Structures are given as structure tokens and as C-alpha cells.
Amino acid sequence: MIKVKNLVKEFRNDTDVLRAIDDVSFEVNKGEVFGIIGLSGAGKSTLVRCLNRLEEPTSGTIEIDGVCINDLDKKSLLEARRSIGMIFQNFNLFNQSTVYENIAYPLEIIGMDKKEIEETVEEMLDFVDLKDKKNSYPSEISGGQKQRVAIARALATKPKILLSDESTSALDPANTEQILNLLKSSVERYNMTIIMITHQMEVAKSICDRIAVMEDGRIIETDTVENIFKSPKTERTKSFIKSLPDVLEDEVFDPEDFKGKLLRLSFDSSTAKRPIMNDLIKTSNCTVNLLSGNINRLRNGDVSGYLTIELDGSPEDIEAAIDALTRQNVVVEVL
């Protein structure tokens, strides 16, 4: 669906060159929700803006549905953009236009006739559940509602791809969830492919199929959500994930404060359902003290979770307990 190869984007001013995107390659499949995470300034927005050439790539190729986006002339580029929707952190609605006019805009510019526009706008208003706000102006509706209008506007032309640049960052948790549900149903209903930049762990977990981690203009790791969060391959991904806001695991334990050994156990779908703690408590000679934990249900129904526990006992017993856990496929980390 989307193939990006050796993409480079440099910003030049008179004195120096900044490589915002540094040789990035990745592919996104149809119907997939592909997340991009990374520190501020990593190049996430620039990367996404290259995909519809709001930013001209310096080199590399971008192929969408077999069409090479780089080679398009002005006119074809405008047409290509109409099949790529985009939503933003600040919604970017037209302030002097009503909700209706906002959603009608992309349809007007493709020359749709009035009646058809009306039908489509009504359909979109229904989809985002804002029929009663049709004649309101953006200043008269809430942030969550604004983002729903922005989604309706972006999807009105039934694009194949939706680019989302931190579309939930300005919203409270309830509105965030509503927007995520809307995005999930647009994947199902319109068979969309979504590329989604986010800073929020919960967002990535709940909606993305795969995630790319960006740092200094490069993708340092791409994997399924489960793997990225459970067993990140690089140290930098690991520390980045820990630094993300919205992480429930924000309680930090200092091993010095405990007389036993502190362990962090990670579960995935196969291990989360088995009574592993029960087994541990029964078979081990150590005392087990639960300190914190959580379990997240991922989009595909899988679960991923962790537990922080304190094991108190002789070194041999602790060793044996860790062995037993590892044999059950639990990832054990000694803190």
C-alpha cells in the first residue's frame, strides 16, 4: 500500500543543512494502523508531511498504491492528495465556516454537485455523530467535537489513507477514546490505512498494529505493538517508552528500599491467561509481594502486561523462582 524507500529530507538555510529525515524506509499494508512515536524533533511530522508532499522530499521514493508520489506533476499531485486525508493536533478547521461548510469544502473542490455534496456531508455528520451541530461554527463546539468535524472533513472524499499528526494530543481521555473509536470504525467502514503520530502510550496501544520508533530522523525500530512495548530491541526504544506520558507504570521502585529482590515480569497473550502467580506462590519457597502491575488489551485482542513483585527468600530460592517463571515464557527483569 505505502512503500517508502531511502527517504531523505533536508532543511537548508544559508549556513547549514539539517537532515530532518535521514534515510528512512518502511512499508505499510492496506488496512493497517501504523504508529510513529519518538521524541520531539525526531522528524515524525516531517516524515508524514513528505507522504503527501506538503514537504518536498530531498531524495528517496514514496509509492502509494503503486503510484510514485515523487514523480507527480502539480495537477496529479493535487489529485493524489485528495485520496490522502490528514488530521492535526490543532484540528485546523476553517473558523469562519460552519461545520457543514467545513465538511463540504473538500467535496466542492473536486467539483461535486450541490445535491451530492449535501448527501455526503449528511452521511459524514452521521458517521461522526454531529448532526445537531451542522450549522455551528468551530468556536461554538468542544475540542473533541472539533476533531470529529476534522475527521469528517478528512474522510468526506473517502480517501484510502489517513495521516494523523497527534490528533488526540489536545484532548482529554474521554474525547481521546471517542476519537480512537471513530478512527477504528473508519478503518473497518472505509477500509482505511492510517499512519498515526502519537506521544500517548495508551493511544499507540489501543489502535496501532505496528509501531515505528523515530530518533534523529531515523526509524530505529519497527515492530508490532506487542513487541515494542514488551520487548523493545533497542535500549533507546526502551527508555523512550518509559518516558512516555500516560504510562500507568509510573511508580518507580528503588530496589534499595526493599529487602528482597525486585522483579519486573512481562506477560503476553499466552502467559497472561495462565495462573502464573498462583503457581509461583505455591511452588516457590520465597514470599511474594505484589507491588504494581497492569494489563492492556491491544487492538487485535491480544493482551500485554507487567507485574512488579518483590521476592524474599534465600538466593537459591529466588534463582529457582526466576527459572520457573522463565520456563513459563514470562520475561523476567531483575531491577
Next chain:
Amino acid sequence: MERIISIVLPAIPETLLMVGVSSLIAVVVGLPLGMILYTSQKGGLSENLTVYKILDGFVNIFRSLPFAVLMLLVMPLTRFIVGRRIGTTASIVPLTITAIPFIARMFEGNFNGLDKGIIEAARAMGSDTLTILRKVVLKESLPQIISTVTMTIINLIGQSAIVGLIGGGGLGDIAIRYGYSRNQMDILYAACIAIIVLVQIVQLVGNNLAKIVDKK
């Protein structure tokens, strides 16, 4: 009293005519110029630095000339266009010429003041430059455009009084002819009051109009 009215009253429509026609032409010419400045600037919708620099230079030159000087400077042009150098119709020429670069620069500022994200959203939806200008930039900056036009009209009312120095007609003209030259202070005061009232009305209408159309 009757004398004052009979002198001042006919001057009001003259001023209105001069200001009205010159602001109308200034808007009609200045709006596209403002759009070209906005579009051609560095990082603009259709960047073209040659066009920008030339236009920018012209605007700066005209704006740096004091109106009184400009008025004298364009007299030959005035005679060429309207056949006379002085009078109400003749005054329209320097007034228009001073207003165009002013309003173009103000419009450019209005457009640049728009939220960049909104323009970006329009670009992402596949709009071409003209469509963005027509359907987004114009519409989104309408309240600011109204304020700019209001300010231009008020400036022109002031400048139309200066035209009186060369017998340009209107309120400024009678203020000079009667008030200054013949020392008839009552006429001077009456003309002043008429100008003040005019400015107040324009300001009031402009402010309210801008407020009414602004949905933000």
C-alpha cells in the same frame, strides 16, 4: 448658521465622493496585490521571489513618501488621467495612489496573520493556490479585511483634507479656503466637526461589521 451650512454641507458629498471612489479602487487593486505579495513571498503558496521583491520595493517606495509630496509628484499623471490638476475628481488620483500600496501591505499582513495550520489543511486536501486564496484565505481573513478597509477609509478622510491645500475640494478645501485664508473660524470648526463625525461613523460601522462577520 445658515451661511455655515450652505458652505459646509456641499463639501461633505465631495469628501465622500473622493474617499469613496479612491478607497473602492484601492481595495479592487490592493486586494490582488496583497494576495500576490502573500503568495509569492518566501515559503508562500507559489513562492516567486522576483515578483515579490519588485512588488515589495514599489510598495516601500510609495509608502515612504509623505502624502503631500506624493500629491505634488503625481500631478502630471493626474492631469493626464482626469484632464485637470485640481478639483474633486483630480484629488481622487493621488488619494488612490497613496492608498493602494498601503492597503496591499495591510492585506498581506492580514493574510500572514492567518493560522498556518488552516492553510496547511487546505493544501493537504488537494486545493490549488487560487482555490485556497478564494475559498480559504479571503473567507478566513474577512474580519481583518474589513478592519483594514476601515482604517484605509479613515486615513483617506484625513488625506482628502490635505488635498484641500491644492484646491482639491471637500471639507479640507473649505477649511483652508474659508478658515485659513479668510480667517472665518466658524467654518473651520464646522469642517473639523464634520470630519470628526465622519471618521467616528466609519470607525463605528467598520468595527461592528468586523465583529458581526467574525465567527471565531
